[in-house]
Amino acid sequence: MTADPTAPVPVVLGIDDLRALPRATRIARTSREGVQLLEEHRDSFVDELWLDHDLGGDDTVMPVVTLLEEAAFDGRPFRIGTVFVHSANPIGAENVVRSLARWNYRVRRTTAEAATGTSG
Structure with missing residues (x-):
């Protein structure tokens, strides 16, 4: 069976x-x-969003989480199928999961291996 060339590519x-x-x-x-990436997809459906908490140095994913929370607070949440949090930082990951779940985003904690498609 061949793939349907007219089928939409998941985002x-x-x-x-x-x-x-x-x-x-x-x-x-x-x-x-x-x-910036999320703002580019503001008015479209995102099938999956994969988030790592620690982004090098002092940078974390929390500004992205804040953007998602503010959008939900304003009554215009981003349309995302599932948010996967794959951070090796368990406390940071739980903070992200808890924050997004509070705003009714479908969010799941997963492993970094799941994010990369590798097995241990």
Whole structure:
């Protein structure tokens, strides 16, 4: 069976400073790039959003989380199928999960291996 060339390509966004994220159609490496990437997709559906908490140095994904929270607070949440949090930082990851779940985003904690498609 061949793939339907007219089928829409899933939009999979990743925000991670290091990982390849082979499923991602676009990757941002900093929180600033992550905010810009989400703003580019403001009015479209994002199938998956993969978030790493720690983005190198003092940078974290929290500005992206704040953008998502503010959008929900304003009554215009981003349309995202599932947010996957794959950080190796358990406390940071739980903060992201808790913050987004509070605003009714569908969010799941997963492993970095799941994000890269590798197994331990």
